[in-house]
Amino acid sequence: MNIKHYEIEIERENPFANCKLGRKKYSSVLTKIVNSYPYGFVLALNNKWGTGKTTFVKMWEQDLKNNHYQTLYFNAWENDFEDNPLTALMGELKSITTKETEPEFKKTLRKASTMTKHIAPIIVKAIADRYIDTEGVREAIVGVTKGLTDVFENEVDEYQKKKKSISEFRQSLSEFIASTNKGKPLIFIVDELDRCRPNYAVSILEQIKHFFSVSNIVFILSIDKIQLGNAVKGVYGNADLDADEYLRRFIDIEYSIPEPEEDIFYNYLYEYFKFDDYFGSSERSRYTGVERDKSNFLETCRLLFTNAQIPLRQQEKIFAHTRLALRSFSWGAHVVPEIFLFLTFIKIRHDDFYRKMKSKSLSIKEFQERFLGVIKIEINEETDSQLLWLEVYLVNVYNNSLKGTYYGTPLIIRDDITSERKLNVVSIIKKDADHEFISILDHINRGRGPGGLDLTYFTRRIDLLEDIRT
Structure with a gap:
């Protein structure tokens, strides 16, 4: 692998x-x-x-x-x-160069050598005065018999020589390439x-x-x-x-x-890093509720990689880290690819957000706002359902981590009068979607589903703090 x-x-x-x-x-x-x-x-x-x-x-x-x-x-x-x-x-x-063209190259090299010669080290006394206090040393460097007129004339001559040498170098270089x-x-x-x-x-x-x-x-x-x-x-x-x-x-x-066409690169990376060795393995297929792992993983890739112009090299890094961390899951473990990939994504792309989640220093609303800022995708009829599912998964996991903290609060409460269940948060993805939000929460908390997982369950694996399968 x-x-x-x-x-x-x-x-x-x-x-x-x-x-x-x-x-x-x-x-x-x-x-x-x-x-x-x-x-x-x-x-x-x-x-x-x-x-x-x-x-x-x-x-x-x-x-x-x-x-x-x-x-x-x-x-x-x-x-x-x-x-x-x-x-x-x-x-x-x-x-x-070849044996036949070597003479032309050597000619060009000689021109380059002439061109790059520095102007003769003539230091004007006025400049030397700024740095050297000893009169004898000053005079030795400047050259006692040299006057400013001589210096200027020498500079003009050197300028002409250098200009000519550049022209000759370019001519020689062109002839060498042509040969x-x-x-x-x-x-x-x-x-x-x-x-x-x-x-x-x-x-x-x-x-x-x-x-x-x-x-x-x-x-x-x-x-x-x-x-x-x-x-x-x-x-x-x-x-x-x-x-x-x-x-x-x-x-x-x-x-x-x-930019490459949508879906091409992340599908290639999925195959390159052999994610099917886990998601499609015979060992994992013995367990129920894992049938959509691959499709959920790739759908989340589409959300994250095709809308925010993530550099290909960073996509490679995210996939490489995700694949390594995936080895810390047992064959029958809940992976919840949507959460697992998203958290790996922000660890690499948005480390400040990742660290604040781990420290539980964000309220649910602040968490949702940061989530929305990360996905950078147009929310429309084609994407709102998938994004809502991702939001609910993440809010549930994060809220499970907040239990017993200042921000800890139930996501669902019951009305004291009607006993009707009400959502205690507001979706940032889809307004007026309380019923859908509650339905998704019910789904993931049903039976032995992943609803009880908290943030640490994922971050310890992403941070490579759990043993990995050899």
Whole structure:
């Protein structure tokens, strides 16, 4: 049984064979864009963290290779130990050299070396005065015979040399790339840029713009634009900087991979983590009242994952934790998948809510309001019944935990005059639904149902405080 989601295997001949999100069609669109503008540009794949960008670009990269494109994949986050991004980028380019193209690469490398030489260490005396008190040391550093005019002239000369070296480097780089790929552009994928040290990320952008903006190279930046924009603001120390406008200087085309179709990913995760090994096992099937466990679990997945745009990576984490905690239930135990999954969901997504529930510091009304804020779903005729059931289950479990506390109170009371049973709370999901609320409470409290379970029964398992089956 898996307790974490491993990287998806990318088959060489059919790279999208194991894609569970139907994204091959988007790689075809992007490849056509590359074909339409083969002379070089920067394309940003802009999606939030945890939406599967890395898996997608790796699959697309293999698909490009299969179509005879030359590609490079550069994980900027894994390489931000290198102070100068130019060193890392040139190192990646070196990997595509052959015996025939090595002379061209070495020529380009020499141009890069010339370009990156720092201006000669000439320190103007006026600057040295700020830091050094000893006159003799000052004069030795500045160079006694150098005057300010000489310094300025030298800086102008160095500026011209550097400007020329940049032009020569770009020309040499373009010629090198042209010699490696038979007329097709090099596809240079830069991934995880938004996770780098901010100054490193900005430096990569600047160097791509100023040094690598040549024909024959298409850069693919896999980014979360909002996070990258925050990095830009941090580097420039200006929270009011228009980061979006700044990034437009570097990005020619922006593309966002559409969200996967509803139901696809959580159904895949259900199978990947083998929940049927428990819910569909012969051992569990011996018990009554468990027949709908699987369907209730998946219906709750639909409520939680298809309406709040939960990142795929967080969905993986929720499923992995849920599957591990599920091993603490015996074959005949009440699981109540709706409650179990929801509580695991908020432990990972809304820890403050989870901790306040455990500490019993919320009133029933406050609990219901937090519940409504978490589900983030439109309540309509299609969803109100299921949401009402979930609300009743959760309110009942939480209220069972409140017994003997300040907030403890019966959910149902009897009228002193008519003896009619009345609901002591108001549903936040469905107004004027007292009768339905009471009916659901009666159902779950009937016989040996789960109505008597309290919050601790679930949280001890979710917090991995109970033994698990081996």
